[in-house]
Amino acid sequence: MKQGKDSRGAASSTARGLLPRQPLVAVSADVIELYRYLWHATPLQYLEAAVAGAGVFPLVVPSLGDRLDFDQLFAAVDGLIVTGSGSGVHPSLYGGDASEANGPYDPxxxxxxxxxxxKAIDEGIPLLAICRGLQELNVALGGTLATEIQDRPRMLDHREPPSDNRDERFAIRQNLTIKSDSSLSRMVGARHIKVNSLHRQAIDRLAEGLEVEAVAKDGTIEAVSVRSACTFAVGVQWHPEYWVKSDEPSARIFRGFGDAVRARAAKRPSITPYTE
Structure with a gap:
């Protein structure tokens, strides 16, 4: 038989004929070696931001390549977060040369x-790509990357400050200019913001399917959007997940992503509750 009221006296989800659903969001994983095991893992800061900033249920997806059924995954999730990482996209994927200097890699x-x-773009799944994720987005759509950009003439040093203090490494310190009337400018409500910067690779040739959303003072592309996307599909080179609870532009990015995820989840058929 169906339940009527929960312990607080409110009508239960079963009584309303629906089960509540926190949207699932796929989150990329790195392959790392720890304790003599290989782990598929993602930093806590992304998972915390997914929950606290976007209001979604993060699901870490193992990096098993074509052994995974992506159709089955996207039948269950309503969003994708591609995280940052200390590794770089392998240069063979965009016509570059691999070297120890611009590694490590995570094939x-x-x-x-x-x-x-x-697949997320093709299926209209909301997408948020961060740091390495932005670089993967560019490569996935046919673009190329520049490595060790701090060694190039007239380029800023975008690497993290040397410190044992994580807050200092992720400090908000770099000025960005956001393209007027862009999805990012509408999202954060500003043309100029400050962000953190912890990267040594950047977009070189922009993929044809992407639009530049923001640049740093030296011209480095710091944010992009997918031109043909029917929903939220944004990549940022900085780390909004780290300050999502205290920095308003960071919070707005995750809220925008979460809103798009919920909008997609709302289009799913209602879940029929279990009855006895």
């Missing part, structure tokens, strides 16, 4: 995230 992650990104 298992590449084999998973690139097809995930393309």
């Amino acid at each position: 298992a992650r590449d084999s998973t995230t690139l097809p995930l990104i393309r």
Whole structure:
């Protein structure tokens, strides 16, 4: 028999004929070695931001490449977050040269995230790509990357400050100019913001399917959007997840992503509750 009221006297979801659903969002994973095991993992800060900033249920997807059924995954999730990482996209994927200097690499992650990104765009799944994720987005759509950009003439040093203090490494310190009347400017409500910066690679040739949303003072592309997307599909080179609870532009990015995820989830058929 159906339940009527919960312990607080409110009508239960079963009594309303629906089960509440916190939208699932797929989150990319790195492959790392720890305790003599290989782990598929993602930093806590992304998962915290997904829950606290976007209001979604993060689901870490192992980097198993084509052994995963992406159709089955996207039948269950309503969003995709592609995280940052200390590794770089392997240069063989965009016509570059691999070297110890611009490593380390994570080919298992590449084999998973690139097809995930393309499928998310094709399926109209909301997409938020952060740092390495932005670079993967560009490569997935046919663009190229520049490595060790701090060594190039007239370029800023976008790497994290040397410190044992995580807050200092993720400090908001870099000025950005956001393109007027862009999805990002409407989202954050400003043309100029400050962000953190922890990268040494950047977009070189922009993929044809992307629009530049923001640039740094030296011209480095710091944010993009997918031109043909029917929903939220944004990549940022900085780390809004780190300050999502205290920095308003960071919070607005995650809220915008979460709103798009919920809008997609709302279009799913209602879940029929279990009855005895």
